Amino acid sequence: MTIREFGGPDVLEIGEVPVPLPGPLQVRIRVAAATVNPVDVQTRSGALARAGIMPPREVVGLGWDVSGTVDAVGPAVEDFTPGDRVIGLSDRPGLALKAQADQVVLDAAATARLPDGADLVAAATLPLNALTAAQALDLLPRPPETLLVTGAAGAVGGYAVELAARAGARVIAVARPGDGPLVRSLGAAEVVPPSADLAADVRALAPGGVDAAVDAAGLGIGALDAVRGAGAFVSVLGGAAPPPLRGIRVANVWIRADGPRLATLAAADLTLRVAATLPLTHVAEAHRRLETGGLRGRLVLVP
Structure with missing residues (x-):
């Protein structure tokens, strides 16, 4: 081909x-x-x-x-x-x-x-997809207690949810309502739908913001706003990482074999x-x- x-x-x-x-x-x-x-x-x-x-x-x-x-x-x-x-x-x-x-x-x-x-x-x-998810999690400076995963029903997001949950993180997943049972079966503790005020929805579950986020859906600044100050943020989409506001450590994952x-x-x-x-x-x-x-x-x- x-x-x-x-x-x-x-x-x-x-x-x-x-x-x-x-x-x-x-x-x-x-x-x-x-x-x-x-x-x-x-x-x-x-x-x-x-x-x-x-x-x-x-x-x-x-x-x-x-x-x-x-x-x-x-x-x-x-x-x-x-x-x-x-x-x-x-x-x-x-x-x-x-x-x-x-x-x-x-x-x-x-x-x-x-x-x-x-x-x-x-x-x-x-x-x-699994290597991308694993290498994204590797970029977090320390294992997070709370992790936001966007695009959680997708291939990369699903693996990120599963790997992080197995490592002991409390995963808050962003997914459409119909995908809630799927992402919960992968290990998500809570599921929130995509919305214009995602940060408020996430912070209602994790006061002060989550420790880190893996942005598999390319939501950018909307997902970054759900992360606490001095937290960590990894973008899966090349070149889609938002600015490192509030001292948040921001990175892009670039897949390697x-x-x-x-x-x-x-x-x-x-x-x-x-x-x-x-x-x-x-x-x-x-x-x-x-x-x-x-x-x-x-x-x-x-x-």
Whole structure:
């Protein structure tokens, strides 16, 4: 799956390319499933290129999340052998061949072995979103007693709720009323709906403000206002962090591949949500459905 120009879903191309060969410290994965994420839409539309996040290329591949089976290893690879069931993250934007393909080459350090019995299709939803949530929580200067998570019913927000609740935080989740049962099942202690006065709603539950926030919905200053002075705030959307008012420590999470951390997440029995599976050839339909919104879980492409 590649693009040669930016635009709508009609620029997506399915074509034959040479089988990739793994180099030193790399593995080749025969793809079982690859997830469609908002970053794929942003790549296809040209938003990443306009933001200076992606280098200019004549041909660009799509797909960050992958699950499958190792079918070849490069020199000096010691941790993987052909036949291993794995997940991995292709975290370099602009590569000509990424995860939405029959085979993909990844650094061994970006790859993790799956537990026995793991569902390969569901596991493909884990790498990008769970790593983003985990790395966002890592940016908090200390484990918060109270944590606000916006976009809590989404893929990143859902993992943030689940990981933070397991770590002992009291999570206040921002989600639509219909998503309340879902986010509570993930570990949220309270759920508030999106509103123009979010800070007041949150502060009614956490007087003085929450210790920290993970802003997976890009609410910015509205979510920052719910954080106490000298608290912490992490924005999931690149470049969307608000100013560090009231001494609040503000950061953006920029995802990086991390095979060992991914292995830990894969073994943690997190809630994996697949909205639907489609053949790789139906990638344009997947982009249209993602842009329409309202999905709970990720769309997964199966070669």
